[in-house]
Amino acid sequence: MTQETTPVTDTAEPLVSIKDLEIGFQTGNGFVQAVKGVSFDIFPGETVAIVGESGSGKSTTATGIIDLLPSNGRITGGQVVFGGKDLTKASKQEIVRIRGREIGYVPQDPMSNLNPVWSVGFQVREAVLANNMAKNKKDADKRAIEVLQEAGLADAERRMKQFPHQFSGGMRQRVLIGIGLAADPKLLIADEPTSALDVTVQRVILDHLESLTREKNTALLLITHDLGLAAERASKVIVMYQGKIVEAGPSLDLLQNPQHPYTKRLIAAAPSLASQRLKSSKVSAVEAPQGDEIDLAAASAHRHEVVEQADHAGTPAIEVKDLTKVFSIRRGSFRSEPFTAVDKVNFQVPRGTTMALVGESGSGKSTVAKMVLGLETATEGEILIGGKDATALNREEMLAHRRRMQPVFQDPYGSLDPMRSIGSIIQEPLDVHKIGDRKERENRVNEVIDEVALPRTVLSRYPNELSGGQRQRIAIARALALKPDVVILDEAVSALDVLVQAQILQLLADLQEELGLTYLFITHDLAVVRVVADDVAVMERGKIVEHGKVEEIFSNAQTEYTQKLLDAIPGANIPLGA
């Protein structure tokens, strides 16, 4: 799997040659240089990956190649030589001719990249016709079906007339890959083609992309923030940081023998490459080589003992017995049928430990989280929080119950009210629960902002002024404001970059150590589970199919499903140099 793309010999002409490319954006604060002199070559049939955190300029470089920059973006210098021509100086018509036909593009988010008002068939046909791949509409239809089937949509013919919202995320990404490859381009630019998808779907999509590009000898420029994924899929990896290439080379070399400190940090932060449970940095500081760098792999040794000491005998923080949720879903205009989203789920989370609930989308893990939070009523079963039944509470009891249990959600952009200052966001739970007087509430807000390691100056700012990682810290601070016993983390780090993710995971571990928190960690990413959780329960179609200690599950998965999830972790099998 690792190194199958064959790099063409150096004597061949490069397909694309990027020389000193500079790209900038006109923003409210003046002109910002996003790409500062980037140079690299892509040879025919070769797979090249650009890796970096968000804001590193990797996507800007990719979109800059075919002039798809946002309207405020501009190429300020350098060359993109393709087929002997400099694309930065090409006319509009020339660019239109090259797009799709010579250089295909697969965008990041399958949810927003298809026009919701046109059928899937229409949108694929458009790509076929735009590039003269068919003479008339009938031929175009035939070719569109062919393209979709190649991209892995077996029943393409039947689904041509359907609209994007009738497709799942993975299916849409296949459509987009189909569109990108519709005209057999020589180069395909794939900008984080799978970061919005489940790991198992990601694997299938990437496998497919790999075999398609190999078959047709298409060169692939893969943009990703996941170093493990890059190393697994590409023959050459380029690491970008703050608009510059800091390191580039054959992927295995780069991973096993990184030269630049940033590359080392990326490797250390990638949960897919790390191996053990993260513990509080305060414990690990003794052994950790450098103070401020977060090394997921290093900072996870003695957690084991801590858990052993945890109060297993006492009442578990969360106990769920035979929890069941049945939804009635609509089928046609009149009929509805019951759908069991959660089916007799049982688990216990001992105080001060972390349990991860893992599964693909649709497995029912988030529904469990919602029921535990009391945001959704259980159809059957019991939820005991600290030994108290949470399913039959009146309003007052529910309020008291919620005080002890707080959620952190996935999307740090959507979960904070943009119209309120950070201070008032964090203070709101204190107001709702009428905790203390004004002065005490302000003190508490200051306390939690210190706990999540943000400067107090952010309190007067607004969510849109903060980065994704900072926002997620705010969401955690809000959750902590009430001093809860239990924090439910619903995909709380899934939307974050690896480096930021590592910081947040470290923060969560520190807070757990300090405050004795119990975490219920909902995620689809097993790589993250390995570094944060003590116990893990794997869910499939509403049922827990496997349950146990993290080390046991990882070293000896009992079900095929768990094994499939484990195999899907990108880069898991790459041997790392120290």
Added chain:
Amino acid sequence: MLMYVVRRLLQAVPVVIGTTFLIYFMVFAMPGDPILAMFGDKTPNQATYDALAAQYHLDQPFLVQYGLYMKDLFSGNLGTTFSGQSVGEVLARTFPVTLKLAAMAIALEFSLAVVLGLFAGLRKGKLFDNVTLVIGLVMLSVPIFVLGFLAQYFVAIKWGWASPTVGSDTSISNMWLPAVVLALSLFTTSMRLMRGTVIDTRSRDFVRTAYAKGLPGRRVIPVHVLRNSLIPVVTNSAANFGVLMVGATVTEGIFNVPGVGNTLYQAIIRGEGPTVVSFVTVMVLAYVVINILVDLLYAVLDPRIRYA
């Protein structure tokens, strides 16, 4: 789909009953005696007065009057106006005129909004955008009777391009001026909505994908930007159509258009309860039906919407 329409129509029943009751009550509570008003300066003798009062149920208590009226209404008898015409006939004569005027005005309003809004959005912050904004704001803020009288004075009387009043000839060529006035008074909100949506749609990911496919701008703009931007604008314009069906009273008055607004206004002045209520009932129904049509149109424009 059918179930949805039936359900929406059923929802209209309490709306119609509620509005007719309120209107009937307000007309009932209006000061003055409608029968005396019919005779102007003269005073009718008691026998005539009583006969008329009995004919219009004016001798009954309010609730009985309302009940009798609703009974008539649902048996298809809309009653007679005080001048002896059947209300049904008056409606049949005036309603098509208003419908035609409203349709003309909305067609114009929609075209203006879409075309100007599209180009303003594509040229955001440029001269065209600013000029249309200023003109739009002027049209929005000038009261409609000022706009109406100005148009009547300059376009019709001074320059002689249109007839100053419509009267009985309700052909398109004779009614275009009031339609233009109505369109101008309404297009600004739709235009600004269009502009905003165009700007928003243009930066959407699927537009970038369309360019990435190799489509030229002359295809991306109409197929992916314009098409998607139409959804809210159609809704807004259709809502405006509903408003026009009910309320072109001032404009109809200025240009003497023999439509429902004009007739209703006069019926209110004369305190003709049955006429007013009949008109309002039909207007409410028209408004409800138009809104259902708008919602159905919405589903045509946006495939994600499903009615069940």
